[in-house]
Amino acid sequence: DAKTTQPNSMESNEEEPVHLPCNHSTISGTDYIHWYRQLPSQGPEYVIHGLTSNVNNRMASLAIAEDRKSSTLILHRATLRDAAVYYCILRPVNNDMRFGAGTRLTVKP
């Protein structure tokens, strides 16, 4: 049911930027793009979301392609605590949110 495609895993070095890609070619005009992450032994937590424009918050930045068929979550300086599974999800008008497999991010010291 997931409408997004993400790489299964990615690796990063500590204190380097990380770009996590997500493809959502069937996105509709009213779907919001949400990102969540799940740290080991915890429930998922909200990271960021956007509709059309790029967004920044204290955790990350979200870059949305002009045609909205893809987006990229940017962690500006990865830390060991950022090691998690990152989920890119579309939120439709009816709020029916389905998670895909996500991207497992490994951060190397």
Add this chain to the structure above:
Amino acid sequence: KAGVTQTPRYLIKTRGQQVTLSCSPISGHRSVSWYQQTPGQGLQFLFEYFSETQRNKGNFPGRFSGRQFSNSRSEMNVSTLELGDSALYLCASRGVSGANVLTFGAGSRLTVL
């Protein structure tokens, strides 16, 4: 502001039994969603309740059911437990305004023997 509270955190049941899990959402949140997480299938959507009504439903058998009370607390029930029901059951609540994001609880880990 208290977060989403799920009880119990851990439980062990045997095949054929039934189980009830509870979720207390963030105060003021009227939407509660349930997810099942297993190593093989990942996070699977079970159902969402809003103001005591089931609004969305995932692709699970009828053994999985839920309800929501007038105070927005929610319960999910699994009857006739199977070994494959062993999983982490996550509850998430959502407000009706603002960013409309999900806030998850820590989950209830069910083991079926």
